[in-house]
Amino acid sequence: MDSNLFRLLPKMDRIIGEQRFQGLPKLLLKEAAKRAVEAARAEAAAGKEPVYEDILTDTAKIYSELSGGSLKRVINATGVPIHTNLGRSPLPECAADELKSIVCGYSNLEFDTETGKRGDRYHHAAEYLKILTGAEDAVIVNNNASAVFLVLNTFAKGKEAVVSRGELVEIGGSFRVPDVMKQSGAKMVEVGTTNKTRKADYDDAVTQKTALMMKVHRSNYEIVGFSEEASLCEVAQSAAGAGCISYYDAGSGLFVQHLPDDICRDRTIADFMSSGIDLISFSGDKMAGGCQAGIIAGKKTLINKLKKNPLMRMLRVDKMTIAVLQSVFRLYLTGRENEIPVNRMLSEGIEVLGLRAAKLAALIGGKVVSTKSTVGGGSCPMTEMKSFGVEVSVKGMSSAALDRHLRRWETPVIARVGEKVCFDVRTLDERDFETILNALGALK
Ligand SMILES: *Cc1c(COP(=O)(O)O)cnc(C)c1O
Numbered sequence: 001m002d003s004n005l006f007r008l009l010p011k012m013d014r015i016i017g018e019q020r021f022q023g024l025p026k027l028l029l030k031e032a033a034k035r036a037v038e039a040a041r042a043e044a045a046a047g048k049e050p051v052y053e054d055i056l057t058d059t060a061k062i063y064s065e066l067s068g069g070s071l072k073r074v075i076n077a078t079g080v081p082i083h084t085n086l087g088r089s090p091l092p093e094c095a096a097d098e099l100k101s102i103v104c105g106y107s108n109l110e111f112d113t114e115t116g117k118r119g120d121r122y123h124h125a126a127e128y129l130k131i132l133t134g135a136e137d138a139v140i141v142n143n144n145a146s147a148v149f150l151v152l153n154t155f156a157k158g159k160e161a162v163v164s165r166g167e168l169v170e171i172g173g174s175f176r177v178p179d180v181m182k183q184s185g186a187k188m189v190e191v192g193t194t195n196k197t198r199k200a201d202y203d204d205a206v207t208q209k210t211a212l213m214m215k216v217h218r219s220n221y222e223i224v225g226f227s228e229e230a231s232l233c234e235v236a237q238s239a240a241g242a243g244c245i246s247y248y249d250a251g252s253g254l255f256v257q258h259l260p261d262d263i264c265r266d267r268t269i270a271d272f273m274s275s276g277i278d279l280i281s282f283s284g285d286k287m288a289g290g291c292q293a294g295i296i297a298g299k300k301t302l303i304n305k306l307k308k309n310p311l312m313r314m315l316r317v318d319k320m321t322i323a324v325l326q327s328v329f330r331l332y333l334t335g336r337e338n339e340i341p342v343n344r345m346l347s348e349g350i351e352v353l354g355l356r357a358a359k360l361a362a363l364i365g366g367k368v369v370s371t372k373s374t375v376g377g378g379s380c381p382m383t384e385m386k387s388f389g390v391e392v393s394v395k396g397m398s399s400a401a402l403d404r405h406l407r408r409w410e411t412p413v414i415a416r417v418g419e420k421v422c423f424d425v426r427t428l429d430e431r432d433f434e435t436i437l438n439a440l441g442a443l444k
Contacts, residue, residue, distance in 0.1 A: 005044040009037055010052055015059055024063065032063035074412040075432045079387050079424025081345040082252075082377030084172060086414060088285040088292070089377075090341040095290070095327040102323040109319045122307070125322050128329035132255050133269045133280075135297035139306055140284070140325065141315040145175050147281035147294030148249050149184050152212070154309045155245050155302075156186035159211035164197035164230070165190045166223055167216035171251070171378050177216055186212070195227040199234035206242040213239040215277075217251035217266075219378035236276040245302065246278045252379040253282030253295060255332045259346050264380050269297065278302055284321070286377040289340035290328040293321050345426055346375065350386055356425040357388035364437050366392035371416070371424050389422040394443050402443075409439040 015033040016026070036058035040050040076086050112119035122139050129138035141147050152161060161181060168190065170176040181188040189210070191201040202213055215235045223229075230238070232248055239246035254268045264287070272280055279302055284293030294315075296306060306312065328340060337343050357368045371389040374381075394402050402421045406413040413436055416422045423436060 005047070005049055006041065008050045009040055009044065010050070010055060012037065015056065018056060020056070020060070021063075028066050029059075029063055032066055033059045035062050072411070074414055075435055076427040077389075077413055077415045077423040077425075077432075077436070079371060079373030079385075079389065079416065079426040080376040081342050081427055082286055082375055082379055083427075084377055089289045091291060091324060092289075092328065092331060092339045092341060094331070094339065095324045098327040099320060099323045103320055107319055107323075109322070121316070121319070121322060125325045125329060128326060128333060129295065129297055132329060132332055133297045134273045135280070136300040137303040138295060138297040139303050139312075140317050140321065141294040141296065141312070142317060143292050144249070144251070144281055144283040144294040145180065146315045147296050148177075148180055150294075150306055150309060150311055150315055151247055151279060151281060151296065152181055152184035152186040152214075153311060154306050155247075156184070156211040158185055159187065160189045160205075160207060160209045161186040161212045161214055162189045162191055162202055162205045162210060163214045163216065164192045164201070166192060166194050166197055166227070166229060167218060169216055169218055169221070171219055177249075192229075195223055195225070197229050199230045199238055202230060202235060202238040203241065206238075206244075210242055210244050212245045212247055213242075214247045214249065216249045218381075219251040220381045222382050232272055232275040232277055236278070239278070240276070246276075248272060248277050248280045250280050250282040252286035252377065253284070253288040255288065255329075256337050258337060258343065263346055263375065263383055263385060266380065273297065283377075284325055286379050287342065287375075288328065289337075289342040291321055291324040293317055293325060295325075346385070348426060350388075353388045353425055356428070356430065357390055359430070360423060360425060360428070360433055360436070361390045363433055364390065364392060364440055366390040366423075369422065371422065373416075373424055373426060385426065387424050387426040389416065389424040391420045391422045392440065393420050394440070397443070405443065406436075406439055409435070409442075411435050413439050 012033050016029055021029055036055050039058060040055050044050055074086060076083055082088050108119065110119050110121050125140055126138040129135065141150055168177045178188055189205050191197060191205045213235050215232060236246040250269065250272060254264065254266050257268055269280060269282065279296060279298035281294055281296045284290040284295055296303065331337055331339055361368045367390065369389050369391050371387045372384040373387055375383055393399065399417055399419060399421050403415060403417045406415055416424055
């Protein structure tokens, strides 16, 4: 290693004092210069001589990245509508408009304009939820994971919660039903076997300490073949017979059955509710098409108990969540559910997708291919939807290198990558085409 190279590294003050950086906010500029020098130092350690002009260019580039922020819009060309890594459900424009009008000013979040007294933040979206699901009442928390935790903690802490062995699922790494149960203070009582659980198994598990019977939507896997499970109705009956609470973690929440059966055979939350189950929880940003939230609907007396748990204060949602959910729920109630992007993407006809792919191919010069994609977000695990994509390749560039280029574009383009790079049009809007064209054009 040549230590003389390190001596060639510029002082921070020299960079910051450069004419071209005058007027820029110091904190960000210093950080950018620091990172540029660190990069040059690492290169010097590998024997590369630092070039002052290059370090300045680097500083400018890092500054511009830092000032743009790390969270940004990306283009989802994977064809997976509820893509957890890409932020799950995109919101309808009208929900964003409503959000803006509420959060850029003051609102009656916890203020009753009739009486002039303090109001309840949860009743806003709960009113719509009651109509949509047929539940007596509802409450909203941070996400469905916290909903599960809150329900178990409120009703089964220090007591027993009965659950089928076939439903002890793991959803995306950090959510495992047995672990959540343990953390909540509930004692898990497993019944049945991996592939078969009957109502009698629940009945037989009842002891003096049984507080709750839980059913969990399997979400990201299915048990096929020699299998059997107790229906929601049966679990509700078993719990009622034992004088304890029945609870369904439905995972994803469907409000209107407008999707073809081959995409989603799940029933609606209202259907689930009519099985006689006491409580149901589900995510706000899976099939419901809203934002991150955990929605708990069911018996009024039980919802009231949930609201009184001190944990509620820690899991409570902001006005932003309530504003978004209110406008998304309204879309369902007014027959406008197709304005919710996830619903539109999932119900899009194959002819429309074919035309969209042809249009993209004509623009960027690729080949239209048929594709299959999943719903995502742990919803409908076995469903493969037929779609169309446009395959592209660039001479002298591997698909991995092309993918990397696209991911690092100003507005990153996230494609499907196999032997070739493919843009699945199910999740694309025609307004995205130009970005894809520009990103590819930069390689010519
Ligand atoms: C997705 C899912 C969860 C977790 O929901 P989040 O809203 O992501 O916290 C819990 N249970 C089931 C069955 C799920 O499918």
